[in-house]
Amino acid sequence: NAGVTQTPKFQVLKTGQSMTLQCAQDMNHNSMYWYRQDPGMGLRLIYYSASEGTTDKGEVPNGYNVSRLNKREFSLRLESAAPSQTSVYFCASSQTKNTEAFFGQGTRLTVV
């Protein structure tokens, strides 16, 4: 079972560069999420999509954009990377907001 697949696993960017983090789930889940996790901290919600065709801001959306391409895929874009965006990014999916969230392996992003 693939579950939630995130790519890439590691990335180094220079300040000002752009990139897109890809996420796909094969569980037919309605909800998908992007979180960031800084060292020793919990997860902060960047954006989420409660269903195909909808996206909403989370706690820390500034500097990011998302696309719910279809029910399976939810991508996160950094248009102009900043050192403050150095973090580990997790994509997750769940059937509803009240059911188990399944996570990808994470993307470790460093912006220099």
Next chain:
Amino acid sequence: TQLLEQSPQFLSIQEGENLTVYCNSSSVFSSLQWYRQEPGEGPVLLVTVVTGGEVKKLKRLTFQFGDARKDSSLHITAAQPGDTGLYLCAGAVAAGNKLTFGGGTRVLVKP
């Protein structure tokens, strides 16, 4: 200010001791989940509590959902080194669509 406040942030105990982690909010949640995260991995679900006052047990772990559905606790009895990890509570408010996490409690159980 986070929607879900966890305490303590860090807990270091000896093997065999008990510990309790708290998750508090001023909002009412339709459900609350507890996850455990190992280094380099994504969080993995331990339990979901739905009903106010609900108590669930998972071996040596006991989870409780507050009567008003605004808070929850995780109690570990006779902790073992294998219980070491980051414990995260997460929930969705009744009127919303998103799953929000607390700041996490890092637990270290020393042999």
